[in-house]
Amino acid sequence: MSAHDYSTNEMMTVAAARRLGNGSVCFVGIGLPSKAANLARLTHAPEVVLIYESGPIGAKPSVLPLSIGDGELAETADTVVPTGEIFRYWLQGGRIDVGFLGAAQVDKYGNINTTVIGDYHQPKVRLPGAGGAPEIAGSAKEVLIILKQSHRTFVDKLAFITSVGFGEGGEHRKQLGLPGKGPVAIITDLCIMEPEAGTHEFVVTALHPGVTREQVIENTGWAIRFADEVATTEAPRVEELVALRALEARTAAAHGQAGGDE
Amino acid sequence: MAELLTLREAVERFIQNGDTVALEGFTHLIPTAAAHEIVRQNKQELTLVRMTPDLVYDLLIGAGCVKKLIFSWGGNPGVGSLHRLRDAVEKQWPQPLEIEEHSHADLANAYVAGASGLPFAVLRAYAGSDLPKVNPVIKSVTCPFTGEVLAAVPSVRPDVTVIHAQKADRKGNVLIQGILGVQKEAALAAKRCIVTVEEIVDDLNAPMNACVLPTWALTAVCLVPGGAHPSYAHGYYERDNRFYQAWDPIARDRAAFTSWIDTYIRGTADFAEFKQKLAGEAN
Numbered sequence: 038m039s040a041h042d043y044s045t046n047e048m049m050t051v052a053a054a055r056r057l058g059n060g061s062v063c064f065v066g067i068g069l070p071s072k073a074a075n076l077a078r079l080t081h082a083p084e085v086v087l088i089y090e091s092g093p094i095g096a097k098p099s100v101l102p103l104s105i106g107d108g109e110l111a112e113t114a115d116t117v118v119p120t121g122e123i124f125r126y127w128l129q130g131g132r133i134d135v136g137f138l139g140a141a142q143v144d145k146y147g148n149i150n151t152t153v154i155g156d157y158h159q160p161k162v163r164l165p166g167a168g169g170a171p172e173i174a175g176s177a178k179e180v181l182i183i184l185k186q187s188h189r190t191f192v193d194k195l196a197f198i199t200s201v202g203f204g205e206g207g208e209h210r211k212q213l214g215l216p217g218k219g220p221v222a223i224i225t226d227l228c229i230m231e232p233e234a235g236t237h238e239f240v241v242t243a244l245h246p247g248v249t250r251e252q253v254i255e256n257t258g259w260a261i262r263f264a265d266e267v268a269t270t271e272a273p274r275v276e277e278l279v280a281l282r283a284l285e286a287r288t289a290a291a292h293g294q295a296g297g298d299e
Numbered sequence: 300m301a302e303l304l305t306l307r308e309a310v311e312r313f314i315q316n317g318d319t320v321a322l323e324g325f326t327h328l329i330p331t332a333a334a335h336e337i338v339r340q341n342k343q344e345l346t347l348v349r350m351t352p353d354l355v356y357d358l359l360i361g362a363g364c365v366k367k368l369i370f371s372w373g374g375n376p377g378v379g380s381l382h383r384l385r386d387a388v389e390k391q392w393p394q395p396l397e398i399e400e401h402s403h404a405d406l407a408n409a410y411v412a413g414a415s416g417l418p419f420a421v422l423r424a425y426a427g428s429d430l431p432k433v434n435p436v437i438k439s440v441t442c443p444f445t446g447e448v449l450a451a452v453p454s455v456r457p458d459v460t461v462i463h464a465q466k467a468d469r470k471g472n473v474l475i476q477g478i479l480g481v482q483k484e485a486a487l488a489a490k491r492c493i494v495t496v497e498e499i500v501d502d503l504n505a506p507m508n509a510c511v512l513p514t515w516a517l518t519a520v521c522l523v524p525g526g527a528h529p530s531y532a533h534g535y536y537e538r539d540n541r542f543y544q545a546w547d548p549i550a551r552d553r554a555a556f557t558s559w560i561d562t563y564i565r566g567t568a569d570f571a572e573f574k575q576k577l578a579g580e581a582n
Contacts, residue, residue: 067376067377090403091325091326091327091478091480092325092478092479092480093478103376103377103538103540103543104326104376104377104538105325105326105376106325106326106327106478106480107326107538108327108477108478108531108533108537108538110478111327111477111478111533117477117478117479118479119479119480119481119483119484120325120350120403120407120479120480120481121407121408121410121411121481121484123407124403124404124407124408124422125404125407125408125411125422128404129404129422129423148427152400152429152430157429157433158433160388160389162389163373163380163384163385163388163389165372165373165374165380165381166370166371166372166373166374166400167371167372167400167401167402167403167428167430168351168371168372168402168403169372169402169403169404170402171402171404171424171425171428171430172402172403172404172422172423172424175423175424175426175427176423197429198427198428198429199428199429199430200428201426201427201428204427209427210427213426213427214426214447214448215426215427216423292377292540293540293541
């Protein structure tokens, strides 16, 4: 296996995992966030504390969970508490450093829709809904968002704001009185976006290797802007790919399907 | 004191048409057998409460038992959509379904408030979210001490809560282990509580501080081994991920779904027979 031989999905997961600091306390969403958070734990961040909304605190699963409450999360956790306690004491109580979220759609201010496409009462597509995300987005000290980029997922105007980022931009989030500082990065299969100072509009700050500005523009539903200095993401290192592929192989062997693909 | 009953008798006696019913269990210990029995007895006009509707409510919605759904995340975990839920919301099949939608933190707090005998729950939530615009029962309250505006939501107080647990003793005391979700709160918030269990033992041997629901706080305890399938019962069996995947094509199509419940649920006398039939198919 060569370090140059990797998929765009692997680049996305690796880039997202790198954002999670060792020792941070992370409230993990199922799917892509869970994959990236566990990759972080298995590589540079062995002391990261993973909290799942079903109740496990300090989960260290050997395979990716298919559901948010898989048994291995409980077995490997430091403690398992009731779901109400997770939200009341640990999240609302201000103990979460990073909320790690996926999304069906985001807009330029990092607001998330996981509820509905079309009119709420006459939906074109009914999505699963809020889950834990609205309060994670509100109360975690900071938020990371991971999702694949296309003009259908990065939209100019959300039909529904399930979980707030910077609202209407500018100082709107501050005015809402939310305790956490909001989304600090959106990591996609093409690039990394971060909020611009002042406007809080997400702009591209890093392109993954080989990705062009045109590709990003084509796959964004608003007039995406680029930071003054756009970095190139470091390609996945061999040890990152080895750890990710081993995690996926263990998961496929255990479940008969790969976790974290949604 | 809880009565030790068959599941059929417990559902007959304690779940009425028009009741508000919560079948709880967060991914773990989902009371599937009870949902099947509700379908067999063709209970109608139910208001169902559950954080994650999962397959159990997809089934009940598709079977036409449900008038209203109160929930916070309605997907098939690890697979995709709940097609019966979506068909009811998007196309009103088999009948219109009223939905009342919350977040997890909200519903978890609402169960805590219900168990606490309070009329509402207070939490820091929803600022900037559109959910309060489509759910009129999400309101706000101003803290009398700090002036902070917080979310206020009505407590959940079901007529009946049904949960699944690992063990009961012969008096009907129940031990739950592993991921607890909101099961204890849902049990204590309800007027009546039915618990299905994997086994009935002489002594629970519960460790100190374990989650034990005392018999006098419950209504009925029913022995239903395997009753949480396709979810799991920690220490007894694993989650049947293949069934969650197999559910997708069954639930995607109205005719396939109806034929499935006619064969496997309406066409079986109880959960034991259902399990036999399902096992026969697999061989």
